[in-house]
Amino acid sequence: MTPEDNRYAKSHEYVHVEGGIATVGITDYAQKELGDVVFVELPQVGSQVEANEEFGNIESVKAASELFAPVTGEVVEVNEELASRPELVNSDPFGEGWMLRVRLADAAQLDALMDAAAYEQLTAEG
Numbered sequence: 001m002t003p004e005d006n007r008y009a010k011s012h013e014y015v016h017v018e019g020g021i022a023t024v025g026i027t028d029y030a031q032k033e034l035g036d037v038v039f040v041e042l043p044q045v046g047s048q049v050e051a052n053e054e055f056g057n058i059e060s061v062k063a064a065s066e067l068f069a070p071v072t073g074e075v076v077e078v079n080e081e082l083a084s085r086p087e088l089v090n091s092d093p094f095g096e097g098w099m100l101r102v103r104l105a106d107a108a109q110l111d112a113l114m115d116a117a118a119y120e121q122l123t124a125e126g
Contacts, residue, residue: 001028002119002120003016007114008114008116009070009114010114010122011052012027012030013025013069013070014027014070014094015110016094017107020104021076021101022070022073022102023100023101024069024070024071024098024101024102025093026067027093027094027119031089034065035061035062036087036090037059038060039058040059040089040099041056041057041058043078044075045076045078047074048072048075049073049075050069051071052069052070054066054067054069056099056100058089067099070109071110071113072104073103073105074103075101075102077100078099079096079097079098079099082099
């Protein structure tokens with residue numbers, strides 16, 4: 001399950017861009033590796049995220065991991081639903097389990113990310 005219209009980071013975050021706004025979350029592969037997600041920590045609306053820098057944390061029953069921004073920009077929305085329903089990351093990572101929306105500072109950064117085929121190859125290699 002790797003949507004073709006997204007771009008992917010080696011750290012297993014995805015970006016879906018519409019009209020200069022990038023929706024960011026973790027991939028289906030990442031949520032399966034984590035197991036049952038119990039907590040997600042996200043930045044505040046209005047804050048800046050930098051490509052390849054930590055923007056939050058995710059905890060599951062078996063691990064805690066940092067979340068890394070695949071692109072640079074201003075956080076314009078966070079998925080408040082994850083505070084009370086973090087399991088959405090597991091059940092619908094590319095839909096209701098999204099994490100934040102960022103106004104892209106530089107769309108050229110998308111070129112540095114993988115397409116679906118390259119990401120699938122990365123995850124197949126383990």
